[in-house]
Amino acid sequence: MKKIRIGYIEYLNCLPIYYALEEGSVNLEAKLVKGPPTKLNRMFLEGQLDITPISSIEYARNPDKVVILPDISISADGNVESIFLFSKIPVTELEGHTVALTTSSATSVVLLKILFDHYYHVKVNYVDRKPDLPTMLKNTAAALLIGDDAILAREKYKELAGQPLIVTDLGEVWKKFTGMKMVYALWVIRQGFVDDNPGETAEIAGIFRKAKEIGLNSLDLLAGKAAEHYNLPKELFDHYYETIRYDFGEEEQTALLTYYDYAYKSGLIPERVKLRIWGENIG
Known part of the structure; x- marks a missing residue:
């Protein structure tokens, strides 16, 4: 697989996904490009990245340009703590x-x-x-x-x-x-990349699933690293990682569409959108 360009938001909530990529625990030749959400959103939409976590609202503004990777998001059921x-x-x-x-x-x-x-x-x-x-x-x-x-x-x-x-x-x-969960970010892949590389896209989706699994089994370690980096109590970050969720199942999808519905009612997106997810209705 050729080296692909992956956006990396340097927030604690992304560490469980990127830990395995950075440690080499999964086999993916990739260039990690770090930055805040708004910067990575822009780079991705300008074609400078192949895959990135994208702000949920940016998917709704560009649904024809991207495909959602399955089973992965940043979400929470109530308090998000960040x-x-x-x-x-x-x-x-x-x-x-x-x-x-x-x-x-x-x-x-x-x-x-x-x-x-x-x-x-x-x-x-x-x-x-x-x-x-x-x-x-x-x-x-x-x-x-x-x-x-x-x-x-x-x-x-x-x-x-x-x-x-x-x-x-x-x-x-x-x-x-x-009464619903809230989905803050999705992992997405460029439509053009999917069109040109359907086999690689399927492989990438599997790699990200594996990376998530490894990260979620390493939360105690990641909380310790965060505590040391910020010189704050580890319990703070233990609680944070207990709060953040990384799934993207039926409940999360329904909640996200509800968020989009209210964004439409407030005039913040031009139209209601459907979710285009690799393996569910694409690929």
Whole structure:
């Protein structure tokens, strides 16, 4: 198999998938390209990557360009522990205020807008900001952070300028709103690659399944590595890896389509979409 280009989001929630690839526990000749979700989304859609974890919302915006790899996602059933709205006042009192959105995210930005529209029924203004909580909250009432930035900010900032911060887990709110899981990212492969390499695509799908299995059997090790890297208690990361889910079965697919339905109602995607999954309705 020729060397393929694979996007790699350097967040803790991706480590269980990439651990086996980096350690060579699975046989896949690949170039790993690291970056935040928004950067990898763009590179993939511009044809610079063959496979990548993609923000769930970007699939809905480009359904004809990509195929979903089966049995793998980043999801959670309730609290996600890494997507937080930090606010100076209760969320229900944010009417007319400005909310800073991290430039690292796509799916979570849309999720927040859906929740404001359909759950809180609050109208706010939005500005984009780089993911640094004190800077984001300098002239705004609330700020959205995701991934490692969110985890570390919650540990570091209990208050700012002497003012306590209210931390809202968007996964928990989505669960209260819909009763469903939330799917934050999918692993996808370019339609052109699939067309040209159907046999290799099937092999790649199997390799990613195996990589996931190895990673999920190594969570204790990965939590220890994360604790050492960030100099934080291992229990924090044990809990995080107990929270994040990596499956993409019927429940996750139904939940994702529900998310897309609300995104459509909020005018955040142009049309409702179907899921094109390798091995289920493609290949």
